[in-house]
Amino acid sequence: MKTTLLILISLILTFSCQNPNFEEKQGEKIDNPFTGKNPWPEIRKKRINHLLPEAMERAEVDAWMVICRENNNDPMALHIGGENAGGTSFYVFSKSNDKFQSTVFSSFGEVTALRELELHDSIISVSREQDVFQLATEYVKSLKPEKIAINVSTANSTADGLSHSQYKKLAQSFGDDFERKLVSSEELVYEWLSIKLPEEVEIMRKASEITAQWEVEAYEMIIPGKTTDAEVAKFLNDKIKTYGYEDGWNPEQNPNVNSGSDRGHSHATDKVIMPGDVIQTDFGIKVYGIWVTDIQRFAYVLKEGEEKAPEEIQRYWDVAKRGHRLVFENMKPGVSGFELDKAQREWMKENGSLPVPWSTGHPVGYVAHDVGPSLGGGKEGITPSKASLKPLKEGMVFAYDGFYAWEIEGGEKTISVEEMVVVTEDGAEYLTEPQEELILIKK
Known part of the structure; x- marks a missing residue:
């Protein structure tokens, strides 16, 4: 009997060490808005x-x-x-x-x-x-x-x-x-x-709030000089499994946690997160097996003696955020994605950003890159696509970025302030509170 009890205790301890969500499961009931009957x-x-x-x-x-x-x-x-x-x-x-x-x-x-x-x-x-x-x-x-x-x-x-x-x-x-x-x-x-019903927008609103919250929580567990991009990704993967959701896109690349030079759409690596790094997390979840999210959050890892981000990093963030808000302020029914993308690219050029290859944004809903107008086509030297010339309509949902790119060792780094919005009768509305400041990670 005593031997059996010792084995049982050993199994419980092993399980709790292997599963970072063990305490959460054993504690208070998880607040999950996506339980019950699938709508x-x-x-x-x-x-x-x-x-x-x-x-x-x-x-x-x-x-x-x-x-x-x-x-x-x-x-x-x-x-x-x-x-x-x-x-x-x-x-x-x-x-x-x-x-x-x-x-x-x-x-x-x-x-x-x-x-x-x-x-x-x-x-x-x-x-x-x-x-x-x-x-x-x-x-x-x-x-x-x-x-x-x-x-x-x-x-x-x-x-x-x-x-x-x-x-x-x-x-x-x-x-x-x-x-x-x-x-x-x-x-x-x-x-x-391309048009989503109001009840669909509400589902994506709740899912967006969860997505953004988890990304912030993931940054809170980082130990500079020790934690890797892949470990931050695993934290978010474990969240998805614990809550019974699915990945917003291919699990091998969701989330994309990137503390080094730009990797585009890719998987998180074993790179160790170091002081001075700007970290990008691009993450999405799927709820009810139907609706997905696509949101990015950015953080800066403070160096020894720093209380805030360096002036140049702060400026990059401010310019990217302003570009994002510029798009938001001009987003309304009747405006084309090309016009929005062009306005942001002009802002980036005025403020010294390197050009970026990605469009400002894309529809999101049933998949991360859904059917609807492309918020793109404004890059110099290219012909706007048919989708980028389509007018926005009430009920369309987008994930879109504010950009700033600069050179770092090993390549380039881009801040891409990505939020989700729905087009309304006379403008647009965020589905979750947008990120206003860089998240600061202390050593």
């Missing part, structure tokens, strides 16, 4: 019934066909209820005379589950002996549409889910006359996914 099914239904018809109107398409299948599914499957497809299924959305309808031609094995979702107006069971391509195309022909959107795109990977073999079979089923009516869904997907 995605109801939000998805609202998005289909309210936002999709409007998007089809703006994209000027009469019908949209999405093919879902097992193992190599269309990127839009989750948004239309086809994420669990086994056999090939067609999801058809149509709009005629102000009437919007969604019809699914489903492999018979998925019909029951689809009907219980109560997401679509009609679910048609397709047996093994039937040709789902023929059934779906005949139905669409009966609608007499002028433009039929399908998921092929050279510019938007989210709208490019149709495989070559699927397209060939679809075109054959339609015949020459109707094949000419097939158009890319690129504009439709853009119009639909």
